[in-house]
Amino acid sequence: xxxxxxxxxxxxxxxxxxxxxxxxxxxxxxxxxxxxxxxxxxxxxxxxxxxxxxxxxxxxxxxxxxxxxxxxxxxxxxxxxxxxxxxxxxxxxxxxxxxxxxxxxxxxxxxxxxxxxxxxxxxxxxxxxxxxxxxxxxxxxxxxxxxxxxxxxxxxxxxxxxxxxxxxxxxxxxxxxxxxxxxxxxxxxxxxxxxxxxxxxxxxxxxxxxxxxxxxxxxxxxxxxxxxxxxxxxxxxxxxxxxxxxxxxxxxxxxxxxxxxxxxxxxxxxxxxxxxxxxxxxxxxxxxxxxxxxxxxxxxxxxxxxxxxxxxxxxxxxxxxxxxxxxxxxxxxxxxxxxxxxxxxxxxxxxxxxxxxxxxxxxxxxxxxxxxxxxxxxxxxxxxxxxxxxxxxxxxxxxxxxxxxxxxxxxxxxxxxxxxxxxxxxxxxxxxxxxxxxxxxxxxxx
Amino acid sequence: xxxxxxxxxxxxxxxxxxxxxxxxxxxxxxxxxxxxxxxxxxxxxxxxxxxxxxxxxxxxxxxxxxxxxxxxxxxxxxxxxxxxxxxxxxxxxxxxxxxxxxxxxxxxxxxxxxxxxxxxxxxxxxxxxxxxxxxxxxxxxxxxxxxxxxxxxxxxxxxxxxxxxxxxxxxxxxxxxxxxxxxxxxxxxxxxxxxxxxxxxxxxxxxxxxxxxxxxxxxxxxxxxxxxxxxxxxxxxxxxxxxxxxxxxxxxxxxxxxxxxxxxxxxx
Numbered sequence: 001x002x003x004x005x006x007x008x009x010x011x012x013x014x015x016x017x018x019x020x021x022x023x024x025x026x027x028x029x030x031x032x033x034x035x036x037x038x039x040x041x042x043x044x045x046x047x048x049x050x051x052x053x054x055x056x057x058x059x060x061x062x063x064x065x066x067x068x069x070x071x072x073x074x075x076x077x078x079x080x081x082x083x084x085x086x087x088x089x090x091x092x093x094x095x096x097x098x099x100x101x102x103x104x105x106x107x108x109x110x111x112x113x114x115x116x117x118x119x120x121x122x123x124x125x126x127x128x129x130x131x132x133x134x135x136x137x138x139x140x141x142x143x144x145x146x147x148x149x150x151x152x153x154x155x156x157x158x159x160x161x162x163x164x165x166x167x168x169x170x171x172x173x174x175x176x177x178x179x180x181x182x183x184x185x186x187x188x189x190x191x192x193x194x195x196x197x198x199x200x201x202x203x204x205x206x207x208x209x210x211x212x213x214x215x216x217x218x219x220x221x222x223x224x225x226x227x228x229x230x231x232x233x234x235x236x237x238x239x240x241x242x243x244x245x246x247x248x249x250x251x252x253x254x255x256x257x258x259x260x261x262x263x264x265x266x267x268x269x270x271x272x273x274x275x276x277x278x279x280x281x282x283x284x285x286x287x288x289x290x291x292x293x294x295x296x297x298x299x300x301x302x303x304x305x306x307x308x309x310x311x312x313x314x315x316x317x318x319x320x321x322x323x324x325x326x327x328x329x330x331x332x333x334x335x336x337x338x339x340x341x342x343x344x345x346x347x348x349x350x351x352x353x354x355x356x357x358x359x360x361x362x363x364x365x366x367x368x369x370x371x372x373x374x375x376x377x378x379x380x381x382x383x384x385x386x387x388x389x390x391x392x393x394x395x396x397x398x399x400x401x402x403x404x405x406x407x408x409x410x411x412x413x414x415x416x417x418x419x420x421x422x423x424x425x426x427x428x429x430x431x432x433x434x435x436x437x438x439x440x441x442x443x444x445x446x
Numbered sequence: 447x448x449x450x451x452x453x454x455x456x457x458x459x460x461x462x463x464x465x466x467x468x469x470x471x472x473x474x475x476x477x478x479x480x481x482x483x484x485x486x487x488x489x490x491x492x493x494x495x496x497x498x499x500x501x502x503x504x505x506x507x508x509x510x511x512x513x514x515x516x517x518x519x520x521x522x523x524x525x526x527x528x529x530x531x532x533x534x535x536x537x538x539x540x541x542x543x544x545x546x547x548x549x550x551x552x553x554x555x556x557x558x559x560x561x562x563x564x565x566x567x568x569x570x571x572x573x574x575x576x577x578x579x580x581x582x583x584x585x586x587x588x589x590x591x592x593x594x595x596x597x598x599x600x601x602x603x604x605x606x607x608x609x610x611x612x613x614x615x616x617x618x619x620x621x622x623x624x625x626x627x628x629x630x631x632x633x634x635x636x637x638x639x640x641x642x643x644x645x646x647x648x649x650x651x652x653x654x655x656x657x658x659x660x661x662x663x664x665x666x667x668x669x670x671x672x673x674x675x676x677x678x679x680x681x682x683x684x685x686x687x688x689x690x691x692x693x694x695x696x697x698x699x700x701x702x703x704x705x706x707x708x709x710x711x712x713x714x
Contacts, residue, residue, distance in 0.1 A: 020644075021610045022703040023619055026710045028627030028682070076631055107628070107681055129677065131684040136677075164632030165674035395632065422631070 032078035033163065034105050036130075037068045039082065040112035040123065041090035049116040053145050060089065060114045063123065066152025067110060067159065070170045070196065073418075074160065074396075075425030080106055093126065098133040106130050110159060121145045125155050127162055137162050149198060154445055169391035170195060173441045174398065175213045175222055176416060178202060179434040183405060183412045190224060192239065195391075195440070197430040203237065212256060212387075215441040217349075218263035222439075223247065225255050234268050236283075248281045248288055260303050267291070267310065269299040278312055278329075291329040302354075303327065304347045304371070311335075311345040311354050311371075322356055324371065335373030340365075344387055347371070349442075350394030353421075357386040357399075366399050366419065379423040392442045396420045398429065400436040611699060615692045622690040627682035629708050633671045641676045641706040643683065649696045651688030656680060659703075679706040 040060035042050075050059040064082075071077035085092075086100040093111040101109050112125035120142050127137040139158060141151050150171055157168030178191035178200075190203040190210050203222075204210055211232075213224035220239040225232055234247040234257040248254065252272035259266060260280075270279045278291040278301045292298045296316035303310055311324045322336040322345045336342040340360030347354055351371075358365040358378065364385045367378040385401040398418045405412040414436045416429040429438075611619070633639060642659040658664065658680075664673045683689075683704070691699055 019610065020701055020703050021699055022705060023611070023616055024705045024707060025620060025623050025627060025679075025682075026707045027620075027624045028629040028678075028708070028711060029625060030629060030631065030711070033628050107685070129681070131681045132677075160632075161670075163674065164630045165671035166632035393632075 032076055033107055034078045034080055035071060035108045035110065035159075035163075036080045036085060036101055036104065036106035037064050037071070037082075037110045038085060038087075038092050038112070039064045039089045040114045040125070041088075041093055042114040046114060046116035050114075050121075050145060050148075054148065056148070059121075059148060060112070063114065063148060063152045063155070064110070064112070066149060066196070067156045070153065070156035071159070073196070073427060075420060075422075076160075076164060080104055093124075096128055096130075098128070098130050101128075101130045108136075108159075108163060110155070112155070116145070117142075119145075121148055121151065123151050123155070125158075127159055149194065150444070153194070153196075157443070157445075166395065167393045167443065169393050169396060169440070169443070171444050172392060173215075173444065174416070174429070174438050175203075175215055175441070176400075176431070176435045176438040177210055177213065178431070179414055179436060180206075190222070190237070191431075191433075191435070193431065200432050203239065203242075212437050214258045214439045216259045216263040217261055217392075217442045220441075221259075221263070223257040223259060223266055223268075225257065234266065236266070248279075248286070250279075250288075254279075256299050256301065258302055261305050261307050267301045267303065269301070271297075278310070291327075292325075292332075293329075300344050302346045305349055305351045309347075309371075311347055313343050313345055322354065322369075322373070324354075335369065335371070336376075337373065338376055346388055346390060348390050348394040349392055353394070355388040355390060355397055357388065366397060368397075368421065377423070379419050379421070380417075380426055385417070387437050389439045391418075391440050398438045398440055400438060402436075611692065618690045622686050623682055623704070626686040627706065628678060629711050630671075630674050630678050631712070633675060633708060633712055639671070639675055639708040639712065641672070641679045643676075643679055643704045643706065645683065645689075645702045645704065647689065647691060647700050647702055649700075651691040653683060653687055653689070656683055675706065675708060679704070682706075 039058075040063050042058065042060035047058060047060075050056050056062055068079040071079050084104045086103070087097055089111065090113075092109070093113050096109055096111065107130055109128040109130050110125060111128065112123060115122045115124075121144065122140065122142045124140045125138070126135055128134070129136050137158060139155075141154060143151060153170040153172075156170040160166075160168035160170070172195045173192055174195055175190065175192045178189045180187045180189075187206040188210050189206040190213055191200055192203060193200040204226075209227040211225040213222050215222055222237045222239060224235055224237065226235050227233075232253045232255055233250070234254040235244055236247050237244045247257065247266055247268070250270050252270060254268050254270050257266050257268040264284060265280050265282055267278065267280045269276045275295055276297045276299055277293060278298050279288055280291055281288045291301070291310065292312070292314075294314065294316055296314050297320075298312055298314045298316075301310050301312040308327055309324055310327055311322060313320050314323050315321070316323075317334060320341045320343055321334055322342045323332055323334050325332040335354075336356070338358070338360075340358050342356050342358050344357045345354050346356070348368075353368045354371055355366065355368050358367055363381055364383070365378040365381045366385060366388050367376060369376040379397070382401050383404055385399055388397040388399040390397060396418050397420075398416060400414055401417050402414045403412060414434045416431055416435045416438050417426060418429055419426045429435075610616075644657045644659055645653055646655040648654055658676050660672075663669050664676060666672075689702075691702075
């Protein structure tokens with residue numbers, strides 16, 4: 001009985017309860033994340049060893065500059081000026097004084113150490129969350145010293161992935177057509193470089209005209225169009241060995257080649273008697289298959305990342321537009337309905353978007369649309385630009401842009417440009433010569 | 447017939463006259479000029495305390511009944527004594543208030559503790575009946591205008607104690623965090639991008655403890671983007687410290703949940 005009264009008493013006691021207040025934060029700032037990339041610490045002995053091998057004065061500083069430049073190029077990070085750093089690299093790598101880094105408004109910190117050990121380059125690096133005062137990631141790489149630039153790119157990839165949630169695109173290469181000479185008599189060579197414009201190598205001599213090189217997404221093979229004895233044909237080139245071969249034995253012109261996502265099939269256009277259709281060739285058994293069969297011009301095919309669909313452009317409706325079909329050629333659907341002419345569709349590696357070139361009222365646009373044709377967004381506009389190619393994470397597009405020639409026929413140039421999906425971060429990609437038709441490789445280190 | 451009509455007319459006329467003349471008489475009261483109450487204009491709070499409105503009405507009616515007594519007979523001091531009587535505080539609470547007084551006298555105590563207790567005091571002393579005291583005071587002591595106006599603002603704050611932050615308070619907090627939160631732009635916009643963080647706050651708005659409510663999701667494979675978003679949200683909170691919280695009503699917001707939702711920003 002007593003317990004009952006007690007129970008009632010407890011219930012009746014005035015208890016003040018507060019509902020938990022919830023506040024929805026639906027907006028934030030899109031300003032680049034302030035990040036401090038400390039110079040990688042290096043002992044004097046290692047410094048001298050690297051100087052002898054690579055003529056590189058301070059390997060630690062050089063690698064940190066690569067990381068810094070890469071991060072800056074993305075437009076998502078704001079690397080802070082090294083002069084503002086209060087802590088020395090060697091001590092910062094052991095245990096950063098977070099207050100010092102917070103003082104200069106850094107939200108993330110990269111520290112590292114470079115050692116020359118057994119004729120090899122050993123790089124440690126750590127990523128720190130300055131505000132939470134904790135380590136976010138720590139990795140070590142060992143490689144031959146000549147790979148030092150790649151180490152910088154790999155560190156950037158790891159930092160980028162850890163801070164943005166998507167894979168990076170820095171340890172990659174870009175193949176393009178290097179152009180020299182006057183517009184009417186251009187020498188075009190295949191060239192390959194790191195994504196930041198360094199380590200350029202020329203793969204062909206320039207005797208034949210080359211166009212539309214495309215990387216194999218799975219290995220270091222390249223397919224491209226070359227005019228050999230004035231007959232345009234699709235070729236296959238192994239970058240490592242330099243071995244080159246013609247793809248298929250077609251009686252006419254083949255062009256616009258591209259690999260399937262698994263790298264086992266080449267899809268291309270084959271033109272004969274004024275009609276061009278899309279064909280595939282299996283690289284293992286060399287079986288050729290016809291995908292489209294239409295009296296119009298079907299070209300620029302590109303696979304979806306899962307290999308189930310193909311986007312291409314065709315003038316079957318009267319004007320050149322973008323179409324999507326299943327990989328066996330069935331269920332052809334037009335997806336572009338805007339004003340103007342659409343071409344060079346490329347499916348994003350993420351699978352959500354298709355990039356394209358659009359021509360309308362004498363101007364060229366690079367844009368993206370969803371795979372059903374909705375949500376068309378034009379990212380950039382210029383006098384002449386085309387051939388977008390996706391970065392392996394599907395966030396950045398690289399394309400080429402030509403400038404007008406003046407009255408004397410001079411002043412013409414073709415340069416590579418990159419732009420991210422926001423449309424704001426447009427940058428010139430430095431190349432040794434004029435350049436066109438870029439194609440981005442997949443990540444070299446997976 | 448005519449007689450009946452005459453009776454009816456007379457009767458109706460009588461009723462009309464009675465209605466027209468008697469009702470005002472019945473309800474007639476001496477003209478009661480309300481005293482001037484000085485009011486401080488505070489920041490607009492968009493949420494009203496509707497649940498308290500009927501209570502407040504009753505209280506005001508009670509006070510009106512007592513009004514004559516207070517104004518005619520009772521000296522101001524008696525009214526002051528009535529105030530704590532009118533507040534039905536449990537014994538424990540009164541004790542705590544006493545403790546506070548002791549602490550205030552002790553200069554060695556830590557400032558934070560004093561702050562917390564002072565907030566606590568405000569909280570526990572809150573009662574709608576205090577409106578009565580205010581009205582009384584305003585009638586009695588016109589000289590103490592400033593003090594009274596302060597109490598009015600506190601009361602208004604207290605009235606929304608149970609209802610959460612007002613829109614202006616919420617907006618202030620949101621605006622502060624918007625500025626601190628760098629949204630990781632690489633996140634896939636079509637995924638579920640909601641991070642809920644529960645905070646335990648100090649009275650000055652600094653964070654004692656933060657807890658991610660879906661913490662298990664952080665380390666699940668394939669949820670890397672969630673981890674990135676959660677970390678960015680935590681960074682924003684740390685960067686924004688102390689949070690822009692209201693100056694009063696600590697009990698109300700000492701536990702706060704922030705829902706970071708990036709879909710709107712990343713949706714394109």
